[in-house]
Amino acid sequence: MLISNLEFMTGKKVTKHLGLVQGSSVRAKHAGRDIMSGIKNMFGGELTAYTELLQESREEATERMIEQAQAIGANAVLNVRFSTSSITAGAAEIYVYGTAVILDDPS
Amino acid sequence: MEYQNPKLPENNVSKEHPIKEFSTLLIGTLVLVVVISIALSVAGSSLAGLIPYSAEKKVAGLYDMSSHSDNDRFPKIASYLQQLADKISIAQSLPPEMKITVHYMDSPTMNAFATLGGNVFMFRGLLEKLPNENSLVTLLGHEIAHVKYRHPIKSFGGGIAVAIAMTTIGSSADTNILGDAGLLSTLQFSRKMESQSDLEAMHNLNTIYGHLNGGAELFRIFKKARGTEDVGSTKSPSEFFSTHPQDEKRINSFKETAKEKGWSESGQLTPLPDYFNF
């Protein structure tokens, strides 16, 4: 599965557009890490707990998007966009969506 | 070029049933709360043990303990109990600043307890069941030993640590813990504390009378009261009994300790004074 945020694939031709596919994930870290991050927030620096949290979320969301694309028979997802929103304190929502397409070698 | 929107699979929502997740989380939270409460209460009680007795006395002084007692109405009984308590204090070699104050309560509740600042409460309901002075000394010695080992402040400290944590989280904790009712009823001692006090009571019984006869009688009274449920009290008496080691065990440990230390188990029983009949 090709994932790209370009609108086309160089050297390949889009033969079919299958519309939007999407994946989302909402996750939280346990309270202990929330507290540690709260303390660290006073001194600055990277909050590894939250970096990790968003990374995990992003991976899972992407996974789900790929699942959808596979289910409808696409072989690439183009023009992929990520969006992050805050739903509640300490939890992160990652949403990823793109256009599922079927790519073919130009003959 | 073809454009199409095929039907997408429903994979963005977890399949797990919400009730299942809810119950796992709830059980987990309860376990967490219990574990943290225990940890806090242990930490609180061991820290509270470091508070100097003079500070404890001051805290206890904030509440007018004597307003609860019926000492004025029964001066004879009160002074008799106080004399015994002073005798026991010497037998237990209490430090001089630990002054025991006995409060007699004219209530049918079968209870007796020690609280902050060396205040010991004795209830008529329990006293009227005692057959002789020896068992009274055992009971009083037991409560005084609680004071000696700082059990009230330790138990109080544990309770406060939990209460503070609860209020910080935002749930409604039993804010009564600092109030009047808190001082008089929430002090529950662990079994370990009770055994420690039992041993000390035995020790002073032997020091005062030279034998242990009559001491085990106290636990037989408890056992009987528990068996018949006829304890004629308004407050649940089981509250008092529940944390105390099982009566049978206490009677046995009485015998074992006597053997171990070579203390005599038989001897002359001292009767209670006449005015002690209710």
Place this chain on the structure above:
Amino acid sequence: MEQLIYVAVFVSLGYFFGRRAEKKHFKSLIEREEKMNKLPAMGSRMPPQDGKYDQVLVSGSVCIANDYFKTFVAGLRNLFGGKISTYESLLDRARREALLRMKEEAYKLGADLVFNVKYETSNISGQSSKKPPIIEAHAYGTALRKL
């Protein structure tokens, strides 16, 4: 104790009504999606090059509130960390509803395709973490009608 009873009542009410509403919503979403799939929506910014099209901006949005049960479970989940599955369905519903409304608008205009679809999601319950979330999903794109 009283508070505990209130919480229990609200959680169970939230569960029963929230679950019923959610099931109903998902059913209607699936039905309407089936109908609307004849009007394809694309994320691509490259419109088809074959012929002339009339273009107009279309959008759809929806606000969905969380029920007490979901908030409660999410609160517990926040203690332990991990996937907050009760919010997933909330977001999924909001986005799909927004996209459908956008497509329905495009359909009324007689469009053949919707291009460059973008989503916007926000929590409009305010910054307080104590308040249950209200999700707003907004989908917008350019509807194309063949001339």
